[in-house]
Amino acid sequence: MNSSxxxxxxxxxxxxxxxxxxxxxxLVAAVLGVGLLAFLLGRGTAPNPPAPGDAAxxxxxxxxxxxTPLQSKKKSAPWPIIGAVVGVGLLAFxxxxxxxPDPPASMGTSETATKEHGEEGHAEGEEGHEEGGHAEGEEGHEEGGHxxxxxxxFEGDSLKTAGVQVAPVALALQTSGIxxxxxxxxxxxxxxxxxxxxxGRVTRLYVSIGDKVRRGxxxxxxxxxxxxxxxxxxxxxVARFNNARSNLNxxxxxxxxxxxxxxxxxxxxRTQVEAAADVRAQESAVRQxxxxxxxxxxxxxxxxxxxxxxxxxxxxxxxxxxxLRTSEAALTNARASVEAxxxxxxxxxxxxxxxxxxxxxxxxxxxxxxxxxxxxxxAQSEVATTRxxxxxxxxxxxxxxxxxxxxxxxxQAYDTATARLETAQSDEATxxxxxxxQQKLAASNxxxxxxxGAAQSTLAAAQADVRxxxxxxxxxRSQVRxxxxxLSRERATFGQNIANRREVSQAQSTVETARNALLKARQTxxxxxxxxxxxxxxxxxxxxxxxxVQTARSGYVQAQSDxxxxxxxxxxxxxxxxxxxxxxxxxxxxxxxxxxxxxQGEVLDSDAHLMTIADLSVVHVDMFLPERDIARVRVGAxxxxxxxxxxxxxxxxxxxxxxxxxxxxxxxxxxxxxxPNDGALRVGMFARGQIVTSSGAAVVTVPAEALQTMEGxxxxxxQADKPNEFxxxxxxxxxxxxxxxxxKNGLKPGEKVVVKGAFMVKAQAMKAELGHEH
Numbered sequence: 153m154n155s156s157x158x159x160x161x162x163x164x165x166x167x168x169x170x171x172x173x174x175x176x177x178x179l180v181a182a183v184l185g186v187g188l189l190a191f192l193l194g195r196g197t198a199p200n201p202p203a204p205g206d207a208a209x210x211x212x213x214x215x216x217x218x219x220t221p222l223q224s225k226k227k228s229a230p231w232p233i234i235g236a237v238v239g240v241g242l243l244a245f246x247x248x249x250x251x252x253p254d255p256p257a258s259m260g261t262s263e264t265a266t267k268e269h270g271e272e273g274h275a276e277g278e279e280g281h282e283e284g285g286h287a288e289g290e291e292g293h294e295e296g297g298h299x300x301x302x303x304x305x306f307e308g309d310s311l312k313t314a315g316v317q318v319a320p321v322a323l324a325l326q327t328s329g330i331x332x333x334x335x336x337x338x339x340x341x342x343x344x345x346x347x348x349x350x351x352g353r354v355t356r357l358y359v360s361i362g363d364k365v366r367r368g369x370x371x372x373x374x375x376x377x378x379x380x381x382x383x384x385x386x387x388x389x390v391a392r393f394n395n396a397r398s399n400l401n402x403x404x405x406x407x408x409x410x411x412x413x414x415x416x417x418x419x420x421x422r423t424q425v426e427a428a429a430d431v432r433a434q435e436s437a438v439r440q441x442x443x444x445x446x447x448x449x450x451x452x453x454x455x456x457x458x459x460x461x462x463x464x465x466x467x468x469x470x471x472x473x474x475x476l477r478t479s480e481a482a483l484t485n486a487r488a489s490v491e492a493x494x495x496x497x498x499x500x501x502x503x504x505x506x507x508x509x510x511x512x513x514x515x516x517x518x519x520x521x522x523x524x525x526x527x528x529x530x531a532q533s534e535v536a537t538t539r540x541x542x543x544x545x546x547x548x549x550x551x552x553x554x555x556x557x558x559x560x561x562x563x564q565a566y567d568t569a570t571a572r573l574e575t576a577q578s579d580e581a582t583x584x585x586x587x588x589x590q591q592k593l594a595a596s597n598x599x600x601x602x603x604x605g606a607a608q609s610t611l612a613a614a615q616a617d618v619r620x621x622x623x624x625x626x627x628x629r630s631q632v633r634x635x636x637x638x639l640s641r642e643r644a645t646f647g648q649n650i651a652n653r654r655e656v657s658q659a660q661s662t663v664e665t666a667r668n669a670l671l672k673a674r675q676t677x678x679x680x681x682x683x684x685x686x687x688x689x690x691x692x693x694x695x696x697x698x699x700x701v702q703t704a705r706s707g708y709v710q711a712q713s714d715x716x717x718x719x720x721x722x723x724x725x726x727x728x729x730x731x732x733x734x735x736x737x738x739x740x741x742x743x744x745x746x747x748x749x750x751x752q753g754e755v756l757d758s759d760a761h762l763m764t765i766a767d768l769s770v771v772h773v774d775m776f777l778p779e780r781d782i783a784r785v786r787v788g789a790x791x792x793x794x795x796x797x798x799x800x801x802x803x804x805x806x807x808x809x810x811x812x813x814x815x816x817x818x819x820x821x822x823x824x825x826x827x828p829n830d831g832a833l834r835v836g837m838f839a840r841g842q843i844v845t846s847s848g849a850a851v852v853t854v855p856a857e858a859l860q861t862m863e864g865x866x867x868x869x870x871q872a873d874k875p876n877e878f879x880x881x882x883x884x885x886x887x888x889x890x891x892x893x894x895x896k897n898g899l900k901p902g903e904k905v906v907v908k909g910a911f912m913v914k915a916q917a918m919k920a921e922l923g924h925e926h
Contacts, residue, residue, distance in 0.1 A: 304869070304917045306876040314916070316909035318871050321899050323850040324892065329792075329842040330784060334775035336795070336837040339826065342767035344740050350725050351758045352376030354750050355734065361748055365739040365765060372737040372750075372762055380733035382721045389711070389718035396704075396711035403704035407697035416700070420680070420687040427677035434670035441663040448659040464557075465639040472635040476628040483621035490614040497607035517587040517609070524580040531573035538566040560634055571627050575620040582612050743767035746835070771829045773805070773839050776820040784845050785810060791825045792889070793841035798832045800891050807843065842889075852899050853892040855907045859885065860914045868895075869913045871904040878906060878913055 306314070356373035359365055545562035548554040586609045690698070722728065727735060747764040750756065773793055777785060787810060793803040805827035814821050825843075827833065858868050866885050869878040883898030899905070906913050 302879070302917075303872055304878045304880070304913060304920065305874075306916065310916075311876050314909050314912035316912060317907055318875075318904045319907045321852055321854060321895070321901050321903045321905060322892075323901050324853045329844040330777070330781045331842050332775040332777070332840065334773045334793075334825075334839045334841075336827075336833050336835055336839055337772040337774050337824075338746070338766040338768060338835050339770055339772045342741070342743070342770060343746070344743075344765050346371065346737060346739065346762045346765060348374050348735075348737060348756050348758070348760050348762060350374060350376040350378045350735055351756055351760075352378065352734075353755050354752055354762070357748075357750070357752045359745050359748070359763070361745055363745045364743070365745060366742045367739055369739045370736045371739050371745075373734055374737060374756065375734040376725070377733065378758075379722075379725050379727050379735060382718070382725055382727065383729070383733065386715075386718040386722055386729055389715040393708075393711040393715045396708040400701075400704040400708045403700050407701050417684070417687040417691045420684040424677070424680040424684045427673065427680040430673040431670070431677050434666065434673040438663070438666040438670050441659070441666040445656075445659040445663050448655050451655070465635070465641075469632070469635040469639045472628065472631040476625070476632050479621065479625040479628040483618065483625050486614065486618040486621040490611065490618055493607065493611035493614040497604065497611050500604050500607040516606075517583070517590040520609075521580070521583040521587050524576065524583040528573070528576035528580045531569065531576040534569040535566070535573045538562070538569040542566045557638065560638065564631055564634070567627055567630065571620075571623045575616070575623065578616050578619060579613075582609075582616050586612065737762060739765055741765060741767050743769075766835075768829055768831075768833070768835070771827050771833050771835070772808070773825045773827055773841070775823050775825065776815075776818065777810075777823055777843075779814065779819045779821070782810075782814075782821055785823065785843055790844045791827075791841055792844065793825070793827055793839050795833060795837050795839050797834070797837050801832065802889075802891065803827050803829075803833070803841075851886070852895040852901055854895055854899070854905055856888050856891055856893045858905055858907045858910050859883075859893060860910050862914065862917075868899065869906040869910055870899075871906070880914075880917065 306316070352374045353376075354372055355375045357371075358369075359371045365371060542562045542565075545554055545559045549556065549559045586605070589605055589608075719729065725735060743765045744767075745763055746766045749761050749763060756762075773791070785807060787807050789807045791805050791807060793805065795801070795803065805825045807823060808826040809824040811822045854868060859866050860868070862880060865882050867880045867882050870881050871877070872879055881898055884896040886894030886896050888894075
């Protein structure tokens with residue numbers, strides 16, 4: 153197989169090849185004639201005639217750098233005749249080289265060699281003859297033809313230097329399946345959002361986004377006042393427990409000494425009297441609440457609670473309408489003033505053209521500018537005041553402390569102040585322009601234009617007044633809209649009787665609250681009566697000492713329970729008694745920090761999220777399966793995944809989840825595959841692969857880098873008998889998957905081919921071919 157690759161590394165070792173040059177046809181004939189004459193003389197002088205098959209001819213090497221002489225045998229030829237023949241052959245060779253041009257490099261054999269092959273009918277086993285592609289014993293050999301690939305030989309340590317590796321051809325099962333495109337995602341079962349167990353402030357953050365953490369590692373420290381309060385509550389519970397225990401000991405001692413008398417029965421009597429008085433007070437409160445409810449019901453029937461708000465909204469709407477009419481009238485007057493100012497300006501221009509005016513001082517313009525600046529300062533102060541009032545009204549409205557009407561009034565005041573500030577700023581700019589104009593007129597001493605300038609200033613002021621009045625009209629219209637909205641709201645409230653129902657509901661709630669309080673007071677009185685009766689029985693039976701002991705023991709048990717509750721609270725806060733007011737936050741799993749929602753020093757609420765940790769040792773590939781392929785896929789089916797960001801690697805996994813719902817728009821079902829990850833895969837990478845549904849027959853495969861292109865054909869380099877010799881062989885290729893290509897034809901299992909460094913072998917072949925041509 154002829155090849156013409158382009159070399160990559162021209163410094164590789166040259167290929168050891170044999171080339172032959174064909175001399176001119178007359179010289180070939182002369183050499184053959186002389187050889188025949190020598191043969192006949194040898195046969196005539198030899199005592200025994202040689203066998204026909206033992207004759208051989210000595211051919212001279214064509215390449216002086218790598219000679220490959222034929223080993224031939226002569227049968228009893230006289231030495232003088234042999235010398236003559238050799239001399240004539242050398243002379244013919246020199247003359248032929250001097251008179252004939254070099255034949256093409258593609259001609260691997262001479263006409264003489266072809267003729268000898270045809271006459272003798274056997275193939276010469278000379279070294280280097282395989283490069284010409286000769287098949288031994290083949291007659292009529294075509295000049296320059298190749299029956300097989302030329303051997304590519306590496307000399308010395310060049311094979312190791314080039315990094316060439318050889319491996320036997322492998323068999324692999326050819327599988328079929330469903331192709332897919334997807335995206336690498338973190339497994340939801342391996343993502344944890346780390347939260348704070350207590351409210352507080354983050355004092356330490358030990359990790360950042362992208363850091364790897366291990367399970368149990370401290371990732372943050374939260375300092376919490378709640379822990380301090382829990383520590384304080386625990387200390388107080390300890391103190392109460394100690395007091396209750398001491399009190400119990402004292403009561404036991406007093407009970408043994410018989411110290412207790414009528415104190416318990418008197419205390420029970422006082423409690424009974426207080427409970428009875430409370431019952432009477434709650435009964436009176438219930439009666440008063442019922443009276444209030446009756447009054448509210450009567451007032452609600454006549455609409456007492458809804459009419460004031462509706463009337464106020466109507467009045468506000470009327471005021472806004474009147475303000476709009478006033479503003480529109482003022483705008484009409486301002487426009488009339490503009491027309492009058494334009495007429496006055498034209499009149500003064502005519503007078504100025506006739507020289508009727510003289511220059512006026514610039515002081516009037518300066519005074520106007522000072523007045524405009526003063527107005528602008530006052531407007532700025534008013535805007536600051538109304539802005540603060542509006543912010544306060546919004547804050548109070550958010551807390552429900554002021555009504556929507558007050559908020560709208562604050563907004564209206566702020567809009568009015570803003571419009572006045574804009575008007576004042578416009579007036580100030582106009583005054584500044586007028587002053588600059590007057591100064592220019594005074595500098596140029598143009599007296600006739602002063603009056604014209606005054607008229608222009610009046611016109612500008614009138615135009616500014618028109619703009620101001622237009623802004624006031626727009627603001628008045630906005631107020632009319634707000635008033636209309638408020639009126640509509642109050643009408644809806646009045647129509648739905650909301651205000652009356654609210655007042656009635658509040659009165660009913662007061663009655664219900666009073667009834668509940670009465671019921672509680674009666675229950676307390678019942679308990680107090682029972683306690684008093686019990687104390688009487690205890691007193692009569694002389695059991696006061698036992699009661700005191702039971703009370704003290706009850707206090708002791710309660711203090712003991714409070715102590716356990718305080719200790720449990722500390723345990724929930726991940727703190728120990730006597731510890732600091734901070735809690736370490738530890739990683740619940742090993743993984744990578746994907747997100748961090750807090751910064752150091754930030755104040756957190758309870759259960760606030762600090763960060764997200766993902767275990768990326770196993771990742772998900774999200775894919776969408778067409779409707780026609782759903783029946784072929786099952787949970788647990790193997791998948792093969794290629795990722796463009798990780799070329800040359802094949803990742804395997806299994807289908808972990810297939811959704812039950814079909815997307816009606818795309819007619820696809822979402823599925824997830826779990827892929828073991830050694831760190832090469834990252835979330836968000838694009839993936840493509842195949843869901844394996846069945847396996848086929850074994851096929852021959854080679855690594856994709858073992859294939860090279862030579863003369864437009866796919867070839868691999870097969871190792872010859874020697875480790876440093878290779879032959880290019882054309883192959884028919886199939887699909888490529890996982891970095892390996894299927895070979896349909898051209899290779900057999902077990903043959904050794906170049907699997908790494910094939911391009912260096914190709915470069916070596918190209919370099920040798922170039923050397924052969926020259």
